[in-house]
Amino acid sequence: MEVDTGKLNSIVQKYNGDKSYILAIFQDIQRTYRFLPKEAIKYTCEQLDIPFSKGYEVATFYKTLSLKPRGKHTIHVCLGTACHLRGGPNVADTFERELQVKIGDTTGDDNFTLETVNCLGACALAPLVRVDEQDFGKTTPGGVKNIINEFRNGE
């Protein structure tokens, strides 16, 4: 894909082209594209004067960085112990079916990325689903559609 080099330059400049800020730079780029395109890694490495392999290593090491395109909304289905015991796997299966994606993937319309996590720290609300910053407690498979619809129209 084509990347906006002007935008990348200004991000690199914000950190004075200092390669020790590479993680922060990548995070800013990810905020721009919702993921970290390989072309952006390549260009940034050139600007920072480090080998692509080094940049790629950083990009793959940090879980917060994604090399795959991400949806506008991220759905986290908790599968920690409490949520697992109270039906989390059924909820996750239902999301997969309704969105027609597998865990870790993004829908074709770029609206949703579906992921699972191990405990979101609110076990009393198990099974818990978090969409972006919003929590949905005591979720049932029957409630999955409503959650999706709440975000479906891009809000």
Ligand code: FES
């Ligand atoms: S196990 Fe799901 S919130 Fe703790």
